[in-house]
Amino acid sequence: SGKTAAFVLPVLQVLSQDPYGIFCLVLTPTRELAYQIAEQFRVLGKPLGLKDCVVVGGLDMVAQALELSRKPHVVIATPGRLADHLRSSNTFSLKKLKFLVLDEADRLLEQGCADFTADLEVILEAVPARRQTLLFSATLTDTLKELKSLATNRPFFWEAASEVRTVDELDQRYLLVPEVAKDAYLVHLIQTFQDEHEDWAVIIFTKTCKDCQVLNMMLRKYNFRSIALHSMMKQRQRFAALAKFKSSIFKILIATDVAARGLDIPAVQVVINHNTPGLPKIYIHRVGRTARAGRKGMAITLVTQYDIHLVHAIEEEIKLKLQEYSVEERFVLDILTQVNVTRRECEIVSVES
Known part of the structure; x- marks a missing residue:
């Protein structure tokens, strides 16, 4: 949708009039997204000689502190690591x-399993009161609505007008599967896509890091070129996995929701939800990884008998009925036992390692 350019270009325009260091701070919930935003700043800011600095966890703090002391024009950071720098140094x-x-x-301000509140408080104390604050989100949550109503200086608010919360080019389907046969259906889907469209790139979203790891091991046993991306991996491994998927070395990315937000991988044709997302907004962010910038794409959600109410909540939010994706069950039944045995073997190896 061009959301990144919507703040990069105005920042660069004002910066060009009076360039000095640390002029702009961009906060983002994930490390991968921070690097993607930095890339956009570099491309668009090259004629200005823009200096940027990325401050995220999992990388050397001393090197980051040195970069910050050189007063880059733009700092792109995750809240946790930037707050650590503010607490521990005055360089x-x-x-x-x-x-x-x-x-x-919405993700930065929501309170939950990854609560940024304490870190944001440290950061907001360190920035001046007189500044322009810009908030961007693909989903408008109650927190953002509350913030809008609390603001004293009548903030400018713009929301893209659309009856449907997802793009027209996205073909959204569901596949009703028994819980016990979910992995067999997944293997069959991947095999079908690879047989019919060898060059297609697929992202499979999972609920947990363990699921992500086990599914990756399982698909590799079936000789699918897959790679995992989740928050338990070292940062350099995460960057490497994403780079290999973007450059088509691997055609299948199995990821937790660390990859659901903002990441722009142009060539993704299919998104498969291995679990039905518990919140409609998570669904919107996940399926938004395909059908980007006017391209066509497909999203298939594997739905068990326990997930029907979640599908209804998603349909209500996106104002669209998901269509059923048809699969010949006999092909799935042929591989069911073998897939479940392979899954169990991978789970045992995962626990041991």
């Missing part, structure tokens, strides 16, 4: 900041 200052951007603002 840089955010007091002259003109812009504070919260990308995926």
Whole structure:
């Protein structure tokens, strides 16, 4: 949708009039997204000689502190690591900041399993009161609505007008499967896509890091070129996995929701939800990884007998009925026992390692 350019271009325009260091801070919930945003700043800011600095966890803090002390024009960070720097050193200052951007603002501001509140408080104390704050999100949550109503200076608010919450080019399907046969259906789907469209790239979303790891091991046993991406991996492994998928070395990416937000991988033709997302907004972010920038794409959600109510909630939110995806069951039944045995073997190996 061009969300990143919507804040990168105005920031660069104002920066060009009076360039100085640390001019803009961009906060984002995931490390991968931080690097993607930095890439956009570099491409669009090259004529200005833009200096940027990415501050995320999993990488050397000393090297990051050195970069921050050199006063880059733009800092792109995850809240946790930037707050760590602010607590532990005074080699840089955010007091002259003109812009504070919260990308995926709903995720940054929501309270839950990954609560950024304490880190955001540290950061907000370090930035000046007189600044322009920009919040961007693909989904408007109650938190953002509340923030809009609390703001004292009548903020500018813009929402893309659309009756449907997902794009027209996206073919959205569901596949009703018994819980015990879910993996066999997945293997059959992947095999079908690879037989019919050898060059297609597929992202499979899973609920947990363990599921992600086990599914990756299982698909590799069936000689599918897959790679995993989840938050338990070391940061360099995560970057490497994403780079290999983007460059088509691997055609299948199995990921947790760490990859559901903002990541722009142009060539993804299919998104498969191995689990039905518990929240409609998670579904919207996941399926948004395909059918990007006017391209066509397909999203298939594997739905068990326990997930029907979740599908109804998703349909209500996106204002669209999901169509059933038809599969010949006999092909799935042929591989069911073998797939379940392979899954069990992979689970045992996963526990041992």
